[in-house]
Amino acid sequence: MIDTALFGAGRIGKIHAANLARLPDMRLKYVVDSHAPAARELAAVHGAEACSAEQALDDPAVRAVVIASSTDTHAELILAAAARGKAIFCEKPVDLELERARQCARAVATAGVPCLIGFQRRYDPTFAALKARLAAGEIGAPEMLIVTSRDPGAPPLDYIRRSGGIFKDMLIHDFDICRWILDDEVVSVHASASALSDPAIAAAGDADSTAVTLRTRQGRLCQINTSRRAAYGYDQRFEVLGSRGMLQAGNHRPTEVTAYGERAVAADLPEPFFLERYRQAYAAEMAHFLEVMRDGAAPRTTVEDGVRALELADAATRSWRLGRVVELDQV
Structure with a gap:
């Protein structure tokens, strides 16, 4: 025990x-x-x-x-x-x-x-299945990753003021996804951001909407769009364009029932927030922590992954503030 x-x-x-x-x-x-x-x-x-x-x-x-x-x-x-x-x-x-x-x-x-960092998206069954199929060569070599990550609403202002900013608090997960899915390191970052949902967020020195372009050592591109306001729920999806096709990972919904009527086709909205969306992922990452300790398994999300993601968050923050592309060797 x-x-x-x-x-x-x-x-x-x-x-x-x-x-x-x-x-x-x-x-x-x-x-x-x-x-x-x-x-x-x-x-x-x-x-x-x-x-x-x-x-x-x-x-x-x-x-x-x-x-x-x-x-x-x-x-x-x-x-x-x-x-x-x-x-x-x-x-x-x-x-x-x-x-x-x-x-x-x-x-x-x-x-x-061992030191595992809680990048739970790597443990999500849908995202992990996409990664496995990509690694198996189903769509050839990956060339471009497009990530959409939107929260249903912004956290309290007190939290925002001490969060380190949207790039460190929210996009750090997306930066980790970029490195994991493309299996490559980022060499340049161009980030733009605005406060569109609440002027108080801008007054706190932060943003609630971002658009980021990353370029990797092998020339692969990743585009990330994020928002802290999505009226329809927690929006988490991405697609990978490869040399021989494309793989998509879509949103999860409370049920997969679709109603077909005379005027419209209707389905459930996405899960309301991250606790529901990543319920299975949180369980899987803790089970993996046990495997690391009990069986000597290699950690899937290391402290080095945490450092790398923070490097990208720092670079994105600088890019936004300076209004230009930031090369990683400048960070």
Whole structure:
């Protein structure tokens, strides 16, 4: 049995706690949260103990940590867990500062512990099936990737002010998808952004709508369009154009029933938000974390992937601010 400590008892922490509880070889021993009542409540649900970060990290019986706390705690907890030889699962991003993220990667490498970053889209059955078919050569060599990623609504302004900006908070997933699907590294970034849904977002120094073009070492192109306002639900889809065809991964809906009437054909709207859309992916990534610890499987989403995605987010932010293409060696 692998004793695990969970940091963060918010909405994503609750998802990870439930998925941990379903795994036969893992046990949630501790829940840590700066809001003690939330920690106690979640711990009680799963027969765990609410405690301090120090108690959880210093317990030699704890072999793994799951970090689902606020972004500003990620790096500190990664460094502390690595120093104690514990396996690490951490939600994105590693940190908002690139050098701090690189420091975490070095610490993980020195400690020789696995560190998975929560890029759950790689574990989504639909996206993973597309990746497998692409790798099998079904459409030849990939040449272009088009990603659409739209939230149903913007988060609270207080969150936006401390999020690090839309490129680090929202598009970091899309940057990871680009690297994963095209199996190539990005050499240049051109980003444009606007605040269209709420002028208060612009006043906070951020944007809610973006258009990004990435170019890879092999000349492949990726176009990403994002918005924090989609009236019809959570819009997550992409397509890959290859030398011999195209593969598309579309939205998920609550049901796949389609009604055909005299005036229209109707289907369900997309899932309302990420917790519903990626329900299976969250379970799969935690099951993979167990495989890494128990069976020695190679991590699919590493701390280096987290650093690379943050590099692209930094470059996109610079590109937007400067109004020009940014080469990665300038970051």
